[in-house]
Structure formats: structure tokens, C-alpha cells
Amino acid sequence: MDNFFDAYVFPWIVDIALALAIFFIGRWVVKQVTKLLERVLRKAKVEDMLVNFVSSIANVALLLIVIVASLNQLGVDTTSLIALLGAAGLAIGLSLQDSLKNFAAGVMLVIFKPFREGDFVEAAGVAGVVEHIQIFNTIMRTGDNREVIIPNGAIYSGVITNYSARDTRRVDMVFGIGYDDDLRKAKEILNEIIAADERILKDPAAVVAVSELADSSVNFVVRPWVNSADYWAVLWDTTETVKLRFDEEGISIPFPQMDVHLHKEEQA
Template sequence: MDNFFDAYVLPWIVDIALALAIFFIGRWVIKQVMKLVERLLRKAKVEQMLINFISSIVNVVLLLFVVVASLNQLGVDTTSLIALVGAAGLAIGLSLQDSLKNFAAGVMLIVFKPFREGNFVEAAGVTGIVEHIQIFNTVMRTGDNKEVIIPNGAIYSGVITNYSARDTRRVDMVFGIGYDDDLRKAKQVLQEIIEADERILKDPAPVIAVSELGDSSVNFVVRPWVNAADYWPVLWGITEAVKLRFDEEGISIPYPQMDVHLHKTEGSAD
């Protein structure tokens, strides 16, 4: 009986004790490693959402190693287990290709920051304010208060226009006058309207110039610089002011028109 205990039971008890020790000590080591990883990521000023995701992945991988080590101590053949986990990971990866693409794009968006929450951007054919940047998708709010959820893969693979990235923006406007109107007077009126608006920046200086002799009008480009937050108010305000002043000064804003000439030929009916 003693020989049976010494030969079989005692080694099992020792192996179980060592396996449990490996597991619990391993979990303690994992916690310390996770604290160190999170501390380093915060020191590197990584986004909290990305820190949480990286931490969860590292935790799962390290825990898997601890479990395998514990099973090895018990004498369990873990080769087939590792192969099974690898095959399952490959199958999951193939079935979640789009999700993995969106995840990778989400990580790139968070790390490289082409835009931030609160920015006004145009991406994947949607223009609006960025409300949330998540691992798999980005939530945007359009000007008419619609919530649009865009996969990160669609955003990162296309052109991103960030209207909030710079402090100032140029307002590009075009105003046409009739060929019979006074060109110098119209330019002076435009200059006075621009100079009277306190939201328009002095540097860079605004541009007012004749850009085109069109089919029905002489076109001016008016390009003042403003603070980014004043872009739309200035665009709408200047457009209204130009129409009102042109009406007061008798300057026409022509609409597209075509002159049709009829030629009477011999033998045609009267």
C-alpha cells in the first residue's frame, strides 16, 4: 500500500500542487505585467480605448501560456491543444476578415489621429462631426442631426478631409455681374463688404479679382480668410450682403441666358 502511495498518489499530489502553483503564480505575474503594460502605454499617451483593447489581448495570450504550462506539469500532451487553438484561430480569422480589417483600421485611426472626436470631417462619403472613434467603426453626426455609423476600413482606405485640423479656413465665393455694369464699382463694393466684416482676418489678405469672362456674366472671385468656426456664418453673411448691396447700387447679377436670332429665308411663309 505504501509502495502504491509513493509510486502513484504522491507524484500526482505533487504534480497537482505544482500545476496549481504555476497557475496562481502565473496569474499574479500576469497582473503585474498588465500594470506595467498599461503604465507604459499611458506614458506613451495612447488612447484609453486602445489601451484597454491591447491589455485584454495581452492578458488572454499570457493566460493561455500559463494554462498550457499548468497542463504540461500534469502530464497532459498540449501539442494537440495548441494545434487545435491555432486551427480555431485561423478559422475565426478567415470568417472575420472584414471585422479584422475594420479593427486594424480602427487601431491606425486611434494611433495616427487623422481626426479626433469633435472634428468636422468628410470621410467615406459622409460629412459631419465625429462623435465616437471605436475599434471597429466611427460614429458621426451629420448637419441635419443624423447619426451615421461607418466601418473604420471604409474610412481609412479612402480620402479623409478634416475641416477642423487648421485654425483658419479660406472662404471661396464667386459673384457675377452683367457686362454692362461698372466693373470698378462692383469691385469697390465687394471690397467695402469684406472690410466691414470683423470676422474676416487681415492676414492672409483677402483676394478680390476678376476670374472669368463668362457666357452671361463677368465673374469675381472673393476669397477671405476666417477662423474655422466662422466659415459658414461668413459664407452665408457675405453672400446676403453682396446681393443687398448690388441691388442698392444698381449692379445686376445676371442669370444664364441665350440670344436666339431668327433668319428669314426666301420662300418662307410670312
């Protein structure tokens, strides 16, 4: 009986004890490593969303290693288990190919920061304010208050225009007058309108110049610089003011016209 205990029972007790020790100590080590990883990422000023996701992935991966080591201590053949996990991971990866693409793009967006929450951007054919940057998609709010959810892969693989990235923007406007109108007077009016608007920056200086002798009009380009937050207000207000001043000063704004001539044929 003693020989049976020494040969079979005692070794099993030792293996179980060692396996439990590996599991519990390993789980504690995993917890400490995960906390350390979180501290390092936060110290590097990585976004909280990415910190939580990376720490979760690291925690699961390390726990799997601890479990495999514990089973190996018990004498369980873990080779087939590792192969099974690898095959399952491959199958999941293939089935979630688009999701993994969006995840990778989300990580790149968080790391390189082509835009931040609150920025007004144009990406993947949508223009709006960025409300949330998530791991798999980005939520944007359009000007008419629609919520648009865009996969991160579509954003990162295309052109991103960030209108909030710079403090100032140039407002590009074109105004046409008739060929019979006073060119110098029109230019003087445009300069007065620009100078009277306090939202328009003095540096860089605004540009008012004749840009084109078009088919039915002489076109001016008007290009003032403003703070980014004032862009749309200045654009709309200037357009309205130009129309009102031109009307007051008798300067015409040509528009496309078509003359139709009817010829009546006399019947023999």
C-alpha cells in the same frame, strides 16, 4: 502499499501542486504584466479605448500560456491543444476578416489621429462631426443631426478631409456681374463688404479679383480668410450682403437665359 504511494500517488500530488502553483503564480504575474502594460500605454498618451482593448487581449493571451503550462505540468499532451487553438484562431480570423480589417484601421486611427472627436471631417462619402472613434467603427453626426456609423476600414482606406485640423480657412466665393456694369464700382463694393466684416482676418489679406470673362458675366473671385468656426456664417452672410448691395447700386447679377424664336410658315 508504500511502494504504490511512492510510485503513483506522491508524484501525482507533486504534479498537481506544481500545476496549481504555476497557475496561481502565473495568473498573478499576468495581472501585474497587464497593469504594467496599461501604465506604459497611458504614459505614452494612448487613447483609453485602445489601452483597454490591448490590455484585454494581452491578458487573455498570457492566461492561455499559463493554462497550457499548467496542463503540461500535469502530463497532458498540449501539442494537440495548441494545434486546435491555432486552427480555431485561423477559422475565426477568416470568418471575421472584415472585422479584423476594421479593427486594424481603428487602431491606426487612434494611433496616428488624422482626426479627433469633435472634428468636422469628410470621410467615406460622409461629412459630419466625429462623435466617437471606436475599435471597429466611427460614429459621426451630420449637419441635419443624423447619426452615421462608418466602418473604420472604409474611412482609413479612403481620403480623409479634416476641416477642423487648421485654425483658419479660406472662403472661396465667385460673384458675376454683367458686361455693361461698372467693373471698378463692383470691385470697390466687394472690398467694402470684406473690410466691414470683423470676422474676416486681416492676415492673410483677402483677395478680390477678376477671374474670368465668362459667356454672360464678368466673374470676381472673393477669397477672405476666417477662423474655422466662422466659415459657414461668413460664406452665407457675404453672399446675402453682396446681393443686397448690388441691387442697391444697380449692378446686375446675370443668370442663364434662353431666347426662343418661333417662325410661322405660311401655307400655300
